[in-house]
Amino acid sequence: MSDPANSKAPVALTRKPAKPPASPGAGKTACIRTFGCQMNVHDSDRMRRMVTDAGYAEVQTYEEADLVVLNTCYVRENAVDRVKGHLGELSRLKKEGRVKKVALTGCVGAAEEATSLEKTFGVDLVLGTHNTYELAEFVGLPGMEETYTPDLPGMEEGDSAFVTIMTGCNYQCSYCIVPTIRGRMACRPMESIVAEVERLVAGGTKYITLLGQTVDAWRHGGMKFCDLLERVSKAAPRVWFTTSHPSNMEDRTLWAMGGRDTVVGRLHLPVQSGSDRMLKAMHRGYKAERYRRKIEVFREAVPGGTLSTDIIVGHPGETDDDHERTLELVEDCAFDSAYIFKFSPRGGTEAAGMGGRVPDDVVQRRFLQILRAVERNGFEANQRRVGSSEDIYIRRGLSDSGGAIGETWGGHSVRLAHEISCGAEPGDYVRARITSAGPHALYADPGGEPPGGRRR
Numbered sequence: 028m029s030d031p032a033n034s035k036a037p038v039a040l041t042r043k044p045a046k047p048p049a050s051p052g053a054g055k056t057a058c059i060r061t062f063g064c065q066m067n068v069h070d071s072d073r074m075r076r077m078v079t080d081a082g083y084a085e086v087q088t089y090e091e092a093d094l095v096v097l098n099t100c101y102v103r104e105n106a107v108d109r110v111k112g113h114l115g116e117l118s119r120l121k122k123e124g125r126v127k128k129v130a131l132t133g134c135v136g137a138a139e140e141a142t143s144l145e146k147t148f149g150v151d152l153v154l155g156t157h158n159t160y161e162l163a164e165f166v167g168l169p170g171m172e173e174t175y176t177p178d179l180p181g182m183e184e185g186d187s188a189f190v191t192i193m194t195g196c197n198y199q200c201s202y203c204i205v206p207t208i209r210g211r212m213a214c215r216p217m218e219s220i221v222a223e224v225e226r227l228v229a230g231g232t233k234y235i236t237l238l239g240q241t242v243d244a245w246r247h248g249g250m251k252f253c254d255l256l257e258r259v260s261k262a263a264p265r266v267w268f269t270t271s272h273p274s275n276m277e278d279r280t281l282w283a284m285g286g287r288d289t290v291v292g293r294l295h296l297p298v299q300s301g302s303d304r305m306l307k308a309m310h311r312g313y314k315a316e317r318y319r320r321k322i323e324v325f326r327e328a329v330p331g332g333t334l335s336t337d338i339i340v341g342h343p344g345e346t347d348d349d350h351e352r353t354l355e356l357v358e359d360c361a362f363d364s365a366y367i368f369k370f371s372p373r374g375g376t377e378a379a380g381m382g383g384r385v386p387d388d389v390v391q392r393r394f395l396q397i398l399r400a401v402e403r404n405g406f407e408a409n410q411r412r413v414g415s416s417e418d419i420y421i422r423r424g425l426s427d428s429g430g431a432i433g434e435t436w437g438g439h440s441v442r443l444a445h446e447i448s449c450g451a452e453p454g455d456y457v458r459a460r461i462t463s464a465g466p467h468a469l470y471a472d473p474g475g476e477p478p479g480g481r482r483r
């Protein structure tokens with residue numbers, strides 16, 4: 028079991044900048060296909076920057092591409108089968124002379140199966156999550172010797188950007204493949220992060236999300252995550268961070284969330300179970316009571332904030348009593364929302380080999396009970412916002428219903444009617460009155476708009 032107190036010191040990261048030659052990929056095309064989590068999306072963006080720096084034009088289909096990069100995820104049970112399907116198609120296109128090169132990257136690239144996939148499908152380059160920088164050399168740019176490329180810009184999406192502050196994880200949760208795939212925690216220096224944030228903000232970015240597998244475990248040069256959050260919150264107009272680990276979440280960070288005007292008051296703190304017995308089996312490194320105490324501090328420090336979590340249902344050995352403890356914790360913490368996962372074994376994890384499998388029908392029943400409890404709490408909390416006036420940050424200009432989707436400073440998702448959000452772009456603020464609420468979102472409809480209406 029991993030104990031955060033015994034975790035190794037973070038690895039200091041360095042880079043060797045090098046100037047690219049003139050467009051080695053000029054006239055060529057590249058297609059990057061991404062599977063999986065936000066970290067993969069972010070890695071893909073870094074690779075996209077490499078191929079476009081090399082002069083490749085990005086295309087959306089395999090048929091149009093000289094180079095295809097498959098950035099893969101290992102989390103789903105049939106992940107490798109899915110990748111095989113894509114590689115089969117790509118190997119056919121290669122034989123027809125349409126696709127020239129295929130790169131397999133990400134979690135499947137780091138897995139044991141990568142070698143046989145490389146041979147079977149004639150893959151030209153296989154990279155894990157720790158050495159994606161090698162793609163640079165593959166596309167004709169000078170090589171980079173670091174394991175991390177902090178100055179390659181993060182994912183930028185108009186008004187918002189993701190900034191990776193650390194990679195890997197020092198925990199060993201029983202069900203998780205991340206430490207095997209992504210390695211131990213490596214933290215990026217504060218100055219490099221702040222410089223990237225300042226550059227993004229100067230370029231018009233309005234919303235920065237700090238990203239990492241255990242983002243609140245960040246530490247570097249004697250500084251801890253709270254110090255970094257305070258620095259970034261002074262440099263950016265709107266800041267959020269994900270994903271946190273309860274053992275690393277300091278009260279100081281929670282108070283900084285509530286005390287800094289620019290930090291969104293939304294905490295995503297995965298708990299996984301309310302049973303100490305299961306938390307121990309999962310090697311989570313904390314007890315339910317400690318988690319509850321953190322949430323008490325959060326509620327006091329960030330009034331009006333929102334709280335979300337992850338819960339695993341049916342981990343091997345979970346009894347009805349363990350499940351009851353989780354239901355109690357769900358009630359006590361009154362989560363606004365939760366990602367509830369039915370346990371599924373992942374090859375290469377400890378839990379995959381554990382006895383005490385929970386039957387599917389029992390998992391389904393427990394899943395629904397937790398889901399209903401979370402949705403009831405979310406609904407009640409959202410109802411209490413009806414009638415309030417909020418400054419809403421526009422995330423997406425047009426939803427399917429013709430209105431916009433936004434976010435309050437407390438992290439509530441808001442659907443704005445077209446009449447209220449008309450003309451507002453992502454990154455704008457709209458002041459509106461909340462007229463109704465469901466379990467997952469608040470609604471601002473006509474008739475509730477306060478005098479003064481929209482503001483930018």
Ligand code: SF4
Nearest residue numbers: 196198199200203205
């Ligand atoms: S679940 Fe999170 S904390 Fe646990 S090993 Fe995976 S990435 Fe690390």
